[in-house]
Amino acid sequence: MKIKTLVMLICLVSFGVADAREIKAKKTNPQSNYAATNQYYSNLISGATPNVAELNLFANMLPKGGDIHHHYSGAIYAETYLDWVGKKNYCIYSESAEQLKVEKYRIEIKPVAELGERAGQICISADAVRKDNTFYRELLMRWSDKDFSNHFHEQPAPDQQFFDTFGFFGPVSNASYQEGLQALKDRAKAENVQYIETMLEKSPDVDNRELAKKINNLKSDATEDETEAALIEFSDFMDGDAAVKAKIDDYVKTLEEAATGIDDAAFRLRFQAYASRNNAPAKVFSGLYCAFAAAKESNLIVGVNIVGPENGHVAMRDYSLHMQMFRFLNQRFPGVKLSLHAGELVLGMVPPEGLKNHVREAVEVAMADRIGHGVDIAHETDPDELLEVLKERKVAIEVNLTSNSFILGVKNEAHPVQVYRYHNVPFVISTDDPGVSRNNLSGEYLLFIARYKPSYEELKKVAYNSIRYSFLSESEKLDELKSLDKRFTGFEAKIAKLARSRRAK
Numbered sequence: 273m274k275i276k277t278l279v280m281l282i283c284l285v286s287f288g289v290a291d292a293r294e295i296k297a298k299k300t301n302p303q304s305n306y307a308a309t310n311q312y313y314s315n316l317i318s319g320a321t322p323n324v325a326e327l328n329l330f331a332n333m334l335p336k337g338g339d340i341h342h343h344y345s346g347a348i349y350a351e352t353y354l355d356w357v358g359k360k361n362y363c364i365y366s367e368s369a370e371q372l373k374v375e376k377y378r379i380e381i382k383p384v385a386e387l388g389e390r391a392g393q394i395c396i397s398a399d400a401v402r403k404d405n406t407f408y409r410e411l412l413m414r415w416s417d418k419d420f421s422n423h424f425h426e427q428p429a430p431d432q433q434f435f436d437t438f439g440f441f442g443p444v445s446n447a448s449y450q451e452g453l454q455a456l457k458d459r460a461k462a463e464n465v466q467y468i469e470t471m472l473e474k475s476p477d478v479d480n481r482e483l484a485k486k487i488n489n490l491k492s493d494a495t496e497d498e499t500e501a502a503l504i505e506f507s508d509f510m511d512g513d514a515a516v517k518a519k520i521d522d523y524v525k526t527l528e529e530a531a532t533g534i535d536d537a538a539f540r541l542r543f544q545a546y547a548s549r550n551n552a553p554a555k556v557f558s559g560l561y562c563a564f565a566a567a568k569e570s571n572l573i574v575g576v577n578i579v580g581p582e583n584g585h586v587a588m589r590d591y592s593l594h595m596q597m598f599r600f601l602n603q604r605f606p607g608v609k610l611s612l613h614a615g616e617l618v619l620g621m622v623p624p625e626g627l628k629n630h631v632r633e634a635v636e637v638a639m640a641d642r643i644g645h646g647v648d649i650a651h652e653t654d655p656d657e658l659l660e661v662l663k664e665r666k667v668a669i670e671v672n673l674t675s676n677s678f679i680l681g682v683k684n685e686a687h688p689v690q691v692y693r694y695h696n697v698p699f700v701i702s703t704d705d706p707g708v709s710r711n712n713l714s715g716e717y718l719l720f721i722a723r724y725k726p727s728y729e730e731l732k733k734v735a736y737n738s739i740r741y742s743f744l745s746e747s748e749k750l751d752e753l754k755s756l757d758k759r760f761t762g763f764e765a766k767i768a769k770l771a772r773s774r775r776a777k
């Protein structure tokens with residue numbers, strides 16, 4: 273062997289040893305794990321077609337922080353509801369019968385023996401449903417969005433389909449809060465989610481005919497003073513009424529009992545109290561009053577919301593009045609956080625004028641801390657200036673991609689998450705109703721990643737936003753952020769290892 277070749281060989285061997293040492297050192301180094309994760313992720317999203325199969329794995333493992341736009345009853349899968357129908361010995365109508373006023377797929381909570389002969393024959397047990405594969409599949413399709421788009425069947429409009437599902441599983445949705453929350457916690461933990469802020473049950477409302485009349489009879493052009501006078505009177509009554517206090521206490525107790533034993537070192541659950549927006553004004557107001565009062569009373573209730581189809585006739589008619597109610601109640605119950613469903617609308621769903629003011633009023637009149645959906649942003653009056661307001665005030669948008677795609681038909685490049693991203697308005701990724709949508713939070717992240725290809729840094733920021741913009745107390749947030757740091761360190765170590773063992777193409 274020539275001396276020159278020998279020297280080269282020695283050099284190569286010693287280089288190899290040094291290289292191996294370096295790699296070993298890198299394995300335990302968080303910075304290099306971060307770099308490797310960043311590189312691996314960037315490769316998966318690069319090119320015309322993202323590597324969705326591997327991104328799916330990545331999204332499942334990704335620490336996602338919290339799910340902070342989440343409806344309990346819409347999060348439970350239809351299969352679980354059917355189990356509860358069985359446990360409660362309820363039955364389900366296998367056909368409609370107009371003269372009996374019963375409808376196919378509806379739950380009957382009366383015992384079969386009390387139904388009468390004909391109704392008893394067509395109301396079948398959960399077991400019988402499962403044994404009839406065709407009916408079982410049809411039932412899942414009516415109780416959720418399952419198979420809506422992948423084959424032809426008789427179907428209502430998508431938004432109708434979506435909201436109808438709540439009526440189908442409604443009779444059994446409150447059957448077992450503890451069991452349901454436990455199931456949601458198990459699901460969350462399995463997909464690296466540490467926090468859920470859910471809407472479990474609507475707050476109670478209060479009936480007082482005389483005072484209600486004054487609110488219900490407010491004209492659409494009522495002045496702020498006229499509106500406030502009506503609200504003060506009803507509010508004063510509720511302040512001093514023992515029966516109202518008892519209702520609020522009962523509500524708080526229900527929520528607190530439901531959450532018993534749920535929090536642990538790796539998971540936290542909190543509630544938002546809410547009212548439904550498609551009711552008479554006084555009913556909405558008293559519901560919101562109770563929601564605010566409950567939030568003041570319990571540390572587990574961290575915010576207030578308003579829900580229901582925003583394009584409903586009443587919701588559209590009373591929108592501004594509802595926002596004034598929030599403004600009024602903010603003063604009565606200072607410090608209560610608000611996340612408001614606002615702007616869950618698209619052109620064509622309502623006349624263009626109806627798209628002009630919902631996000632604006634939620635932020636400027638109701639003083640919302642977060643906005644649910646915010647899909648109509650491009651149609652709002654002075655949208656450029658409104659984006660500034662959202663950015664400056666740090667009002668986070670809760671982005672629900674699957675829900676928006678199904679209910680509103682807004683997806684891909686048309687989704688306004690692109691507007692929020694490029695105008696630096698904070699946002700989070702959330703599920704809305706993962707049971708009805710047949711999805712989970714990882715699935716929502718996968719959509720976000722595969723569609724919009726955010727950088728790894730942006731993706732991490734979005735996950736952190738779900739804790740930063742949550743309604744937890746500041747000290748709880750710090751705890752959860754520390755936990756999220758740890759989760760990311762572990763995640764990046766795993767992904768770095770996965771990337772090293774990946775076969776080159």
Ligand SMILES: [Zn+2]
Binds near residue numbers: 341342343704
């Ligand atoms: Zn929602």
